[in-house]
Amino acid sequence: MSETKALETMIGEEYKYGFTTDVEYEDFPKGINEDVVRLISEKKDEPEWMTEFRLKAYRAWTEMEEPTWFNATYEKPKFDTLQYYSAPKNKPKLNSLDEVDPNIRETYEKLGIPLEEQKMLSGVAVDAVFDSVSIFTTFKEKLAEAGVIFCSISEAVKDHPELVKKYMGSVVPVRDNFYAALNSAVFSDGSFCYVPKDTICPMELSTYFRINNMNSGQFERTLIIAEENSHVSYLEGCTAPMYDEHQLHAAVVELIALDNAEIKYSTIQNWYSGDEEGRGGIYNFVTKRGACRGKNSKISWTQLETGSAVTLKYPSVILQGDNSVGEFFSVAVTNKRQQADTGTKMIHIGKNTKSTIISKGISAGRSDNSYRGQVKISKKADNARNYSQCDSMLIGQTCGAHTFPYIESANPTGKIEHEATTSRVGEDQIFYLQQRGISEDDAISLIVNGFCKEVLKELPMEFAVEANKLLGIKLEGSVG
Amino acid sequence: MRHTNKSFLKQKLNQKETIVLELKNLHAEVEGEGIEILKGVNLKVNKGEIHAIMGPNGSGKSTLAKVVAGHPEYEVTGGDIIYNGESILEMDPDERAHAGVFLAFQYPVEVPGVTNTTLLRESYNTIAASRGREELDPLEFDDYIREKLDLVEMNPDFLERSVNAGFSGGEKKRNEIFQMAVLQPTLSLLDETDSGLDIDALRVVSDGINKLHGEEDAIVLITHYQRLLNYIIPDFVHVMIGGKIVKSGGKELAFELEEKGYDWLESLAKVNGEAK
Ligand SMILES: Nc1ncnc2c1ncn2[C@@H]1O[C@H](COP(=O)(O)OP(=O)(O)OP(=O)(O)O)[C@@H](O)[C@H]1O
Ligand SMILES: [Mg+2]
Numbered sequence: 001m002s003e004t005k006a007l008e009t010m011i012g013e014e015y016k017y018g019f020t021t022d023v024e025y026e027d028f029p030k031g032i033n034e035d036v037v038r039l040i041s042e043k044k045d046e047p048e049w050m051t052e053f054r055l056k057a058y059r060a061w062t063e064m065e066e067p068t069w070f071n072a073t074y075e076k077p078k079f080d081t082l083q084y085y086s087a088p089k090n091k092p093k094l095n096s097l098d099e100v101d102p103n104i105r106e107t108y109e110k111l112g113i114p115l116e117e118q119k120m121l122s123g124v125a126v127d128a129v130f131d132s133v134s135i136f137t138t139f140k141e142k143l144a145e146a147g148v149i150f151c152s153i154s155e156a157v158k159d160h161p162e163l164v165k166k167y168m169g170s171v172v173p174v175r176d177n178f179y180a181a182l183n184s185a186v187f188s189d190g191s192f193c194y195v196p197k198d199t200i201c202p203m204e205l206s207t208y209f210r211i212n213n214m215n216s217g218q219f220e221r222t223l224i225i226a227e228e229n230s231h232v233s234y235l236e237g238c239t240a241p242m243y244d245e246h247q248l249h250a251a252v253v254e255l256i257a258l259d260n261a262e263i264k265y266s267t268i269q270n271w272y273s274g275d276e277e278g279r280g281g282i283y284n285f286v287t288k289r290g291a292c293r294g295k296n297s298k299i300s301w302t303q304l305e306t307g308s309a310v311t312l313k314y315p316s317v318i319l320q321g322d323n324s325v326g327e328f329f330s331v332a333v334t335n336k337r338q339q340a341d342t343g344t345k346m347i348h349i350g351k352n353t354k355s356t357i358i359s360k361g362i363s364a365g366r367s368d369n370s371y372r373g374q375v376k377i378s379k380k381a382d383n384a385r386n387y388s389q390c391d392s393m394l395i396g397q398t399c400g401a402h403t404f405p406y407i408e409s410a411n412p413t414g415k416i417e418h419e420a421t422t423s424r425v426g427e428d429q430i431f432y433l434q435q436r437g438i439s440e441d442d443a444i445s446l447i448v449n450g451f452c453k454e455v456l457k458e459l460p461m462e463f464a465v466e467a468n469k470l471l472g473i474k475l476e477g478s479v480g
Numbered sequence: 481m482r483h484t485n486k487s488f489l490k491q492k493l494n495q496k497e498t499i500v501l502e503l504k505n506l507h508a509e510v511e512g513e514g515i516e517i518l519k520g521v522n523l524k525v526n527k528g529e530i531h532a533i534m535g536p537n538g539s540g541k542s543t544l545a546k547v548v549a550g551h552p553e554y555e556v557t558g559g560d561i562i563y564n565g566e567s568i569l570e571m572d573p574d575e576r577a578h579a580g581v582f583l584a585f586q587y588p589v590e591v592p593g594v595t596n597t598t599l600l601r602e603s604y605n606t607i608a609a610s611r612g613r614e615e616l617d618p619l620e621f622d623d624y625i626r627e628k629l630d631l632v633e634m635n636p637d638f639l640e641r642s643v644n645a646g647f648s649g650g651e652k653k654r655n656e657i658f659q660m661a662v663l664q665p666t667l668s669l670l671d672e673t674d675s676g677l678d679i680d681a682l683r684v685v686s687d688g689i690n691k692l693h694g695e696e697d698a699i700v701l702i703t704h705y706q707r708l709l710n711y712i713i714p715d716f717v718h719v720m721i722g723g724k725i726v727k728s729g730g731k732e733l734a735f736e737l738e739e740k741g742y743d744w745l746e747s748l749a750k751v752n753g754e755a756k
Binding site: 428429434437438439446 | 550552572573578582585589590598603606610642659
């Protein structure tokens with residue numbers, strides 16, 4: 001009856017992005033040392049200053065310890081056998097879509113991301129990153145008309161060195177943490193976006209990250225700069241094939257908002273999460289941080305985290321400018337053996353700064369889902385405000401949910417509010433909806449969507465439907 | 481009043497076609513715990529009829545309703561549930577709902593973040609699809625449910641509120657009947673819909689139920705109070721004690737119960753029990 005049906009759909013269509021693409025890769029040595037770092041820089045034809053940046057980071061990394069403080073147990077990545085750079089063989093500088101390897105093009109089609117501009121969701125520009133390299137960026141010209149630069153970070157290093165030099169590493173310093181240092185040494189590609197003064201970016205920007213190569217790690221680097229009075233909304237999506245081995249993904253994202261600027265950064269993360277027994281899946285160890293440098297600036301992180309075997313991720317905002325605003329809206333879903341330790345940091349430095357944290361954790365199967373959040377109000381941050389709400393929902397009896405709030409306030413005028421709830425999707429709730437004719441899976445999906453509503457409504461409209469569907473698929477058959 | 485004579489007539493007609501629900505020596509226990517709650521229930525409900533089930537607390541009335549609707553918490557260990565001529569024991573709760581079984585819950589469940597409209601549109605359309613009826617788009621649906629709101633005099637503000645979340649006891653009960661109005665079931669099991677409703681609300685909701693009821697559907701209502709039966713006049717009244725129906729009669733039985741309580745029937749339950 002319902003159990004077997006649910007099980008069938010689960011096996012049948014659970015992770016529909018798990019296919020691999022047949023492409024030839026450039027040879028690249030495994031393991032890491034200074035020569036490998038230099039070789040990456042050479043492959044990418046980088047200027048000297050970039051090579052130096054990498055080497056400095058590499059040296060810092062060799063002195064750092066792998067972190068162990070979070071709530072997850074897993075087999076450590078094997079840093080000396082990993083391949084740090086992986087590029088499809090025929091990757092000339094692409095000027096037209098026709099030059100993209102047809103297999104890779106097809107991959108994006110299958111993922112529902114056609115690269116032909118006329119087929120795209122209107123109003124969304126896409127940068128497609130395949131393993132380590134950016135394959136194609138759409139709508140470049142249209143964006144250029146508005147003065148917006150949207151390209152791969154590799155191109156930005158060459159074409160806009162002054163901007164990259166000024167901002168890269170300014171929010172996440174190379175020594176920030178173990179994985180950020182590693183990324184700074186070996187990052188391969190990623191997206192770059194610059195929105196000039198007084199400009200509202202005319203379309204949604206998005207990057208689709210795809211890991212294909214089994215042995216390679218993916219280390220992308222994203223840098224978004226919003227000048228005074230500008231506004232940009234950016235979305236990243238991530239998928240990967242199903243392999244029995246774990247793959248490492250260690251990205252760094254830096255956001256900079258100047259006076260009155262606003263950056264909205266959304267993520268729909270659906271890396272392969274491993275099988276029922278915890279074999280395979282992506283390690284998603286990511287450093288994401290935004291700096292509200294200017295007065296009245298605003299940075300919002302919205303994330304829908306559904307994939308990866310292990311996730312460590314704390315998109316943060318440094319509220320430097322007076323009256324600046326930081327927001328974090330998160331839905332993290334774990335199922336099977338997934339482990340997620342995610343949350344945010346809000347660092348209040350400027351006066352009258354305000355932050356809001358809404359975190360919804362949903363755990364099913366035998367997974368573990370932790371929220372870890374830090375709110376820090378420094379001495380000078382008069383009248384800082386924070387509101388945090390962390391809700392956990394449990395489906396079934398074998399999963400776990402944990403909340404770790406850290407609050408530090410060095411200014412007595414600060415106000416911090418924290419609320420947390422835990423609920424369980426009850427048999428009675430499901431039965432009630434089933435009695436109204438709704439199938440068990442749809443009932444769970446409805447309950448979960450209701451639970452996450454406040455967060456999902458923050459996603460750009462174009463992606464809201466996708467997000468709803470993803471949640472449904474993710475939890476299919478989770479009540480047995 | 482209007483149904484009493486008709487239904488007696490109907491019983492003499494071709495029974496097979498008019499029976500909506502037939503419980504045959506139904507036994508059920510709490511899944512996995514071996515606690516038997518229904519201990520051989522027999523009941524026959526025809527189209528166009530209203531049956532009232534009364535009985536002391538804990539006698540198994542809600543369990544009976546939930547078992548008919550297919551709640552996974554209970555396991556049917558004996559007997560059968562025949563609905564429209566077929567056993568529905570193997571059907572999931574949603575399949576039973578598609579077939580026209582509706583349960584108005586004694587304790588309606590809250591579903592935070594899901595609006596009444598969202599739930600009802602999903603419900604209406606899945607049920608419509610499974611019965612080959614036309615689905616309604618959001619605009620058509622909006623027109624459709626506004627009519628139904630009037631039927632139970634419900635404030636339209638409730639449409640955009642989360643299902644039952646923060647509703648008062650009486651509001652929840654009214655919402656159940658509103659859902660019944662929208663979904664137009666063939667068999668409605670109304671579990672203590674009257675408890676929690678104030679005097680005016682009771683009248684309004686009862687009127688609504690009477691308007692919804694017709695020749696083609698049947699209602700089983702569970703209640704503790706004879707008062708409800710002044711508004712919704714049953715064709716039959718059954719008394720459930722200790723997981724069994726121990727006595728059945730016409731609406732006068734309700735008055736008798738009101739007067740005498742259940743004590744005089746307890747012994748009947750025992751005798752019946754031993755006889756088995
Ligand atoms: N899941 C369960 N586990 C254990 N006992 C149960 C369970 N469900 C029902 N029961 C027991 O079965 C008996 C019948 O319960 P039920 O809710 O059907 O009674 P009722 O006739 O509806 O009572 P009331 O008039 O108070 O609503 C009660 O003693 C109740 O405690
Ligand atoms: Mg009851």
